[in-house]
Amino acid sequence: MNLVKIFRLTLAAALLTAGTLVATSAQAQAPLKIGYTDVQYVLAQMPESKQIESDLKAYNTQLEAQLKSKYAEYQSKGEQYQKGEATMTDVVKADKQKELQSLQQSIQEFQRSAEQSLQQKQQTLLKPALDKLQKNIDAVADENGFTYVFNSDTGGSPLLLHAPESGNISDLVLKKMGITPGAAAPVKSGPASPVSTPAPAAGKTKTKTK
Template structure:
């Protein structure tokens, strides 16, 4: 199961949904001036970025632990069932099989809800940083007379395919936030590891052992 894509795509996509165009009424009468910024480049150099990634990894680890615990419990119960299957009555056997199937369905549902929960966690953690970035993009655009500012990163599909270097306001935005571009690390390119999919045993049948691994 892929609970989270790379941190890079998350940051870029989230900002795009928040809006990356900046314009003011004062600039409306001025000559058209277009600028651009690499959203990933800026976000990865903001102090908040490291904390967001750390918190996201911690939350993902928590989900991984819960998933592993559920899978281990199911595996243990299935082994117990196999060991006692030969001496079980049909009624008891059917009841045990039903219990195992219910546990397996519960794990699959947990995997789905965990993915949604992690996505919501990402959005919650990102919002303050995105709001701060948008505010500073607006400020730099207004101060330097830019009518529009585009995102040149675009999460793998750049919105801007060609532009002059002097239109890049990325470093101006960083400096506006008090961040020295030359003193900050390279952009984050990977996020927390995806929680491993559980490998619960399939519904037991007539003494045959089947194992189903969900990827």
């Protein structure tokens, strides 16, 4: 499994509802002031990100172990079938083939459910970090008089196409959380790849939230 891909999906899931909008009643009558932040840039520097990555890796390892166990069973029975096929009656042969097909389907279904399970795990692990980030974006926006804050994330389709650097509140958000801004580059989003063991072919012994 490619851990980078997993973490990319984790960060991609953190786009805080297509550009975070922040407004308060006190700002309603104030001059319009627009700011922006790169969500991935901020998340990549939060200490929680390392723990999330570690937990996802451990969870994915569990899924891979289960898949490999299923695959080993399928492969073992497939080899037994091939060795004894010549001496089997048609009834026994048909029964063994049906068993192998059932195991193959079980492996394929497990792969699908494993991917969904990993995505759910990502969302669960990510929620506290997202809530913390949202709270600090709100606080920075209020303290600095920003009526709206957009997400300038460069992965995918950013909502902000042009803006002065003076409107970038990313480092202010990091400082608000007690994090010294670094040079960490935003992690591009990408698809998750929870389990890499290929599914066997039939009849063969192969597998914003706020």
